[in-house]
Amino acid sequence: MLDRLARRQCATSRSGSAAKGAIKVAATVDAGAALRIRPALAADVPSVIALDEEVTGLAKPVYWRDMFERYGARGRKERFFLVAERQDRLDGVVIGETRAWEFGSPPCGWIFAIQVRPKGRLKGVGTQLFNAICDCFRKAGVVNVRTMLARDSTTVLSFFRSQGMVAGPFIELETTLD
């Protein structure tokens, strides 16, 4: 059932001013799990901040308001800010976008944030968020999805591995400036 719902989540919209040409994510409900995946609204931002603080132990209100402004509010067709909601409680969030030609790469989807409320884990919330944003990427015309994680983020690494993700063709390098 989820697969069928997920296929309907992203629909190309060619009308409206701010959202002209945007890919809209239609709200869907998985009745069995009573979990709803939908685009984030401005009213969700406080809950997203609280969820992030619960997961990371650090409140970052300025960062999340800016993220919503850039990825959620403007309705750009290549940016996706989705939330998982169960009984009016925010259980998870995923953010990503399609990027082209960075590092010489053809267009691909990037997931750069995914969080699930600790008490809501191992119930498929992350998988549904992942499937939903992948469907958005498909609708945007890309076939590869990437993410980047700290080596010691074992839980999130395991999650993405469980979704079939494997090491890609790029290697991240960095240095410390003097």
Add this chain to the structure above:
Amino acid sequence: MKLQKATCFALFAVLELAADSTRQLAAAEIADKYGISLHHLAKVLRDLARAGIVESARGVGGGYRFAGNPKRLTLMDVIELFEPIESDRIDRDDPRGSTDVGRALRRVLDEIDEHALATFRSITISTMLKIVDQRPWSSAIGERTPRQRAARG
């Protein structure tokens, strides 16, 4: 990277047993399937049982059964029972290791080890079984494997 024999045998045994956690298999059945020395495998299975990853049942029809949580147990959990994952290409006691070249080589090899550790820590038995099911060499394109068929009806 090359894992020691005991580690490989343990991974084969764990993945074989975890493929159906309700099934009990004799050590000889696993040894036959993978061409492993029964004597060596028996010792490995005892170590896995001591760690609570498999359970043994004695008597007729006895054998071993997977007892871990496949969504929690990682490849690293199994590997570290049998060997440390670290570079042994430069012996830490080798005096050449304390030279500038030795330290530089150690730094590069440690970088490789850190990637290996992160990889082993992030792959659960459940994820490994999905990879096994994706094997392209055993089924035609689009054909579901027995486990996929059982899971999806």
